[in-house]
Amino acid sequence: MVTLNKVICTAILLAPFLFFGQQNSDLKLWYDEPSGKDWENALPIGNGRIGAMVYGNVSNEIFQLNEHTVWSGSPNRNDNPDALEALPKVRELIFKGEYKAAEQLANEKIITKKSHGQMFQPVGNLELSFPNHKAYNEYYRELDISKAVSKTSYQLNGITYNREAFVSLADRVLVIKISADEPGKVSFTANFTTPHLEPRIETQGNDQLSLWGKTSDHEGVEGKVKFNALARIKTTNGTVTQTNSSVEVKNADEAVIMISIATNFNSYHDLSGDETERAKAYLDAAFEKDYDQLKSDHIKKYQKLFDRVVLDFGSSEASKLPTDERLANFRNTNDPSFVSLYFQFGRYLLISSSQPGGQPANLQGIWNGRMKPAWDSKYTININAEMNYWPAERTNLSELHEPFLTMVQELSETGKETAKVMYGARGWMAHHNTDIWRITGPIDGAFWGIWNGGGAWTSQHLWEHYLYTGDTSFLQSIYPVLKGTAEFYADFLVEHPNYPYLVVAPGNSPENAPKEHQGSSITAGSTMDNQLVLDVFNSAIKASKILGKDEAFADSLKMLRKQLPPMQVGKHNQLQEWLDDVDSPEDHHRHISHLYGLFPSNQISPYRTPKLFAASKNTLLQRGDVSTGWSMGWKVNWWAKMQDGNHAYKLIKDQLTPVGINQGGGGTYNNLFDAHPPFQIDGNFGCTSGIAEMLLQSSDGSVHLLPAIPDALKSGYVGGLKARGDFELVSMEWKDKKLVVATIKSNLGGNLRLRVPNAVELVGIGTLKKVEDENPNPLFYVPETAAPIISKEATLKNLELANTFLYDLETEKGKTYTFIMEK
Numbered sequence: 001m002v003t004l005n006k007v008i009c010t011a012i013l014l015a016p017f018l019f020f021g022q023q024n025s026d027l028k029l030w031y032d033e034p035s036g037k038d039w040e041n042a043l044p045i046g047n048g049r050i051g052a053m054v055y056g057n058v059s060n061e062i063f064q065l066n067e068h069t070v071w072s073g074s075p076n077r078n079d080n081p082d083a084l085e086a087l088p089k090v091r092e093l094i095f096k097g098e099y100k101a102a103e104q105l106a107n108e109k110i111i112t113k114k115s116h117g118q119m120f121q122p123v124g125n126l127e128l129s130f131p132n133h134k135a136y137n138e139y140y141r142e143l144d145i146s147k148a149v150s151k152t153s154y155q156l157n158g159i160t161y162n163r164e165a166f167v168s169l170a171d172r173v174l175v176i177k178i179s180a181d182e183p184g185k186v187s188f189t190a191n192f193t194t195p196h197l198e199p200r201i202e203t204q205g206n207d208q209l210s211l212w213g214k215t216s217d218h219e220g221v222e223g224k225v226k227f228n229a230l231a232r233i234k235t236t237n238g239t240v241t242q243t244n245s246s247v248e249v250k251n252a253d254e255a256v257i258m259i260s261i262a263t264n265f266n267s268y269h270d271l272s273g274d275e276t277e278r279a280k281a282y283l284d285a286a287f288e289k290d291y292d293q294l295k296s297d298h299i300k301k302y303q304k305l306f307d308r309v310v311l312d313f314g315s316s317e318a319s320k321l322p323t324d325e326r327l328a329n330f331r332n333t334n335d336p337s338f339v340s341l342y343f344q345f346g347r348y349l350l351i352s353s354s355q356p357g358g359q360p361a362n363l364q365g366i367w368n369g370r371m372k373p374a375w376d377s378k379y380t381i382n383i384n385a386e387m388n389y390w391p392a393e394r395t396n397l398s399e400l401h402e403p404f405l406t407m408v409q410e411l412s413e414t415g416k417e418t419a420k421v422m423y424g425a426r427g428w429m430a431h432h433n434t435d436i437w438r439i440t441g442p443i444d445g446a447f448w449g450i451w452n453g454g455g456a457w458t459s460q461h462l463w464e465h466y467l468y469t470g471d472t473s474f475l476q477s478i479y480p481v482l483k484g485t486a487e488f489y490a491d492f493l494v495e496h497p498n499y500p501y502l503v504v505a506p507g508n509s510p511e512n513a514p515k516e517h518q519g520s521s522i523t524a525g526s527t528m529d530n531q532l533v534l535d536v537f538n539s540a541i542k543a544s545k546i547l548g549k550d551e552a553f554a555d556s557l558k559m560l561r562k563q564l565p566p567m568q569v570g571k572h573n574q575l576q577e578w579l580d581d582v583d584s585p586e587d588h589h590r591h592i593s594h595l596y597g598l599f600p601s602n603q604i605s606p607y608r609t610p611k612l613f614a615a616s617k618n619t620l621l622q623r624g625d626v627s628t629g630w631s632m633g634w635k636v637n638w639w640a641k642m643q644d645g646n647h648a649y650k651l652i653k654d655q656l657t658p659v660g661i662n663q664g665g666g667g668t669y670n671n672l673f674d675a676h677p678p679f680q681i682d683g684n685f686g687c688t689s690g691i692a693e694m695l696l697q698s699s700d701g702s703v704h705l706l707p708a709i710p711d712a713l714k715s716g717y718v719g720g721l722k723a724r725g726d727f728e729l730v731s732m733e734w735k736d737k738k739l740v741v742a743t744i745k746s747n748l749g750g751n752l753r754l755r756v757p758n759a760v761e762l763v764g765i766g767t768l769k770k771v772e773d774e775n776p777n778p779l780f781y782v783p784e785t786a787a788p789i790i791s792k793e794a795t796l797k798n799l800e801l802a803n804t805f806l807y808d809l810e811t812e813k814g815k816t817y818t819f820i821m822e823k
């Protein structure tokens, strides 16, 4: 009876919130103008293998094409074996404070003499020309991210013309349909163009176009990726004819074009595939299906992923305008559904650019129109590539983490030799960049490239995947990778002559340098390096315990762990970036790498390390808000961790500002791509993750609901976010920043430690208990820090600080639990 009463209460409580749709109503990017010449106006579609930018231009339509394995160069390595001999000298110079000289020597002896990484390159364009389609009206184009389909329509001489396009997740082809609302009105010419040298563009039969090419040579590495794009056209009525290099459709009722693209790439060390055979096989298979079938198969597969999360912050009149106008207005208006649209767009981009078995989303995801893109559109692993995958687990797209996790395993293969030949160490390592060939050598000059934490950071994604899924067989399979990173540091760490610590040397705090160090970034024991090594050791130790192996090795890591430098609070009350207290409060550098310990790692907590937490806040304030896109995306996560929703929201506004307005960079393009500038997709993914972190966090020993709700989003609904421990927040409604009702599914069972902004009661099964000790759920482990800041007793007393309520609930696997606001 009590239970029934509570159910009725829940229903009554919910009644006022029914305006929160739980339906995805605002899930379109739309415009009343074509893209024109600007790539950043075009709309991205993709399936993790093929990417396309749809311009929506009327008389000369462009589909700019990418394929995930079209990279310059070919299998290669870029280690510098001179490093091993120079290493003691470089260390000596650093320890003597001769940073400039150390950097110079590192440039000569450590930085690669070979490739600085290869480039992700475009395939070309499919161009469609519609002669005489000039004086059109009623123009409209959209990207419907609830379906992953783009549309363009316009009227001409009283006839409505429609185009639809999607890159099928089910059939590995780009599909375009062109139709009109009167029969016989579809006429156009289709061509391929490409910026590659010596391509072969030809027609094959009446209805097929072929573009064949080979990627560029770059920095002494011969381009050997061969690609083939095929476009085949099906019409209803009308004629299809060909010239040498184009296909012409005349007077059809409708035309469907399917494009497949394939390469000879099998893996980072094997290019023996047959691109033409593959492209034909994909196309032949898709061509068997009719358009409606292709479209519904695609949407079904897409929605299986996309529909897992629903987010509703409510909406306002501001949402009725075209997307570019909403963007222009956002920072000065109340448009809450623009935030949910941007969040869901991030999930859309991940689904479209990262699919199991494919390449991970690179610096531009899978969308790049340039032969020489900025930073080669490769993988910068001192932040950018990791950031791409922050939304994967949190926003319930765990299986899309796979391409990145596979890349880490591949880096552990190539990085083994780098560890050995360059540093004489066991295990594996990577520097600050990699590419499709999984290079692990240091590039770009010592200022940037000396950092050797690429293996450390990327490997923690494997561990995080385990914490979210509890998948022990996965942990078993990747354990050698975790162990290998730990082995590298066990060998590479060195005693600092002036401090009682073991340090990473040489290293840096990515891309930043204190003035006191002669403008050189090269250093020993930077805070981020210490935090990374701590995570590497902690995860290897934990994994060995869970798997019941390598006890002696784990014990040896525990000894080393004790000798790592602790985090320190400096003279400006900041979290120190370096071992010496040399931070400047005037430094507004985009990288704030020492806050890695706050997010994505969880070494800094308001409850366990309040002094470091306060110092982190000062650091954030000193560094300022506006910066490059990805830096602002990271700051949204940090302010969420600070439990300051209003500051997190301020960063969202800074980020969702049209490019060119912010003093200091960043911003967003009309197609909602994030701007460094230029376009980098990391900012999109970083901000998506940050919005999730405002709603739910699971890093600090609990599932924390509503940790950082801003005034502007004070009421809302979300369903489908994931927490560590494989808990799924099935649904949650909040009003005036208070939790009204939340339902959590326990996929694995185990203790659910819940942290909420107001007292709650449980509806139905289970008993809420007061928290008395550390969370016994092993997937919520709180990391050992090098030097505990406060005692365990004090920590436990601190756990309910900051006006939160904490409960424990023993859950059963597969059961669902509902919590309502206490009356």
Ligand code: FUC
Residues within 6 Å of the ligand: 363, 375, 380, 384, 511, 590, 591, 628, 630, 676, 680
């Ligand atoms: C790092 C950053 C830059 C840029 C590049 C791709 O080097 O410092 O801002 O994002 O990666």
